[in-house]
Amino acid sequence: MPSNIRYARTAENHGFEYALTQIRFTASYGAANQHESVTFSQALLHHTERIKVIAAILPGPWNPAVAAKQIASIDNYTNGRIAVNIVSGWFKGEFTALGEWWLEHAERYRRSNEFIRCLKGIWTAGDEGFTFGGDFYRFRNYQLAPKPLQKPHPEIFQGGNSDDARNNGAEVSDWYFMNGNDLDGFRDQVEDVKARARKVGREQEVRFAVNGFVIVRDSEEEAIQVLQEIQGKADKEAVSAFHDAVQQAGASTSNKTGMWANSKFKDLVQYNDGFKTKLIGTKEQIADRILLLKSLGVNLILTAFLHYDEEIERFGKEVLPLVRQLESEGRGKVAEEEIQRTGAVYGH
Secondary structure (H helix, E strand, C coil), X not given: CHXXXXXXXXXXXXXXXXXXXXXXXXXXXXXXXXXXXXXXXXHHHHCCCCCEEEEXXXXXXXXXXXXXHHHHHHHHHCCCCEEEEEXXXXXXXXXXXXXXXXXXXXXXXXHHHHHHHHHHHHHHCCCCCEEEECCCCEEEEECCCCCCCCCXXXXXXXXXXXXXXXXXXXXXXXXXXXXXXXXXXXXXHHHHHHHHHHHCCCCCCCEEEEEEECEECCCHHHHHHHHHHHHHCXXXXXXXXXXXXXXXXXXXXXXXXXXXXXXXXXXXXXXXXXXXXXXXXXXXXXXXXXXXXXXXXXXXEEEEXXXXXXXXXXXXXXXXXXXXXXXXXXXXXXXXXXXXXXXXXXXX
């Protein structure tokens, strides 16, 4: 915990705005120990002043009333600095170990859709309380007090590649999380989710976040060498087990495009395909690629690093100021211009 508090403080002191905590109820694939995400988020928030923490919530083990109450309370404790990431779940063993029903892919995302609707409804209901009749959750005049400080409610993140995930991103989420991808993949996801959101009148309400592993070095060759070392020293047994599990999850979707459906071993060393985002090189190269992502419609990048103590600070001191400078010069607005400048890197 002390190291995580240090990372969070360093991040907020160097321009980072969000941090994400993960949820896993059972140890798996090299993650022998992992704290519970809501309490872990609260601990980080009480040791920081500005950064917003996104707590992962897993429908099934959580009831939306419990999650709504927890998050509303933390929102009051921390002056509005908590958000949630609704994780539909891919790990069957986790659900069966807890005695929870293991639903098919589409049903898991349909449950998440109801879960998010319930969170929003509970947080925003008037004096009459919240009433809802769904297939997974039911409420009758439920009144929550105190309500969250954030209005209309704390931000809700949700991700996935499948049609089911894209529909949830379009219909109910504030943020749609994407794994690392190539240029065509990013464009397709952003444009597709926007089109789906447009059909329900939410195109302006959905924002996009992407996962990216960052390696900043003085030369591109040095950065690539670090990448190759990370991939070469990976725990092959743990990554292979994760690979087998998530490939099954990705292939279970109706169109076979679920998360990780096309991920290779080297991609899954960073479990959300973070290497594919190509934030690997010099500070100038990484700044250019961030502006390309922005021009495609990406609003937030979830970064990961090899050595957090040194590299969070380096990213904050070298890359972020350069991105802000280039933004002030008009960069990051026209996708075709940014693609011409740096898009070729996503083709190989």
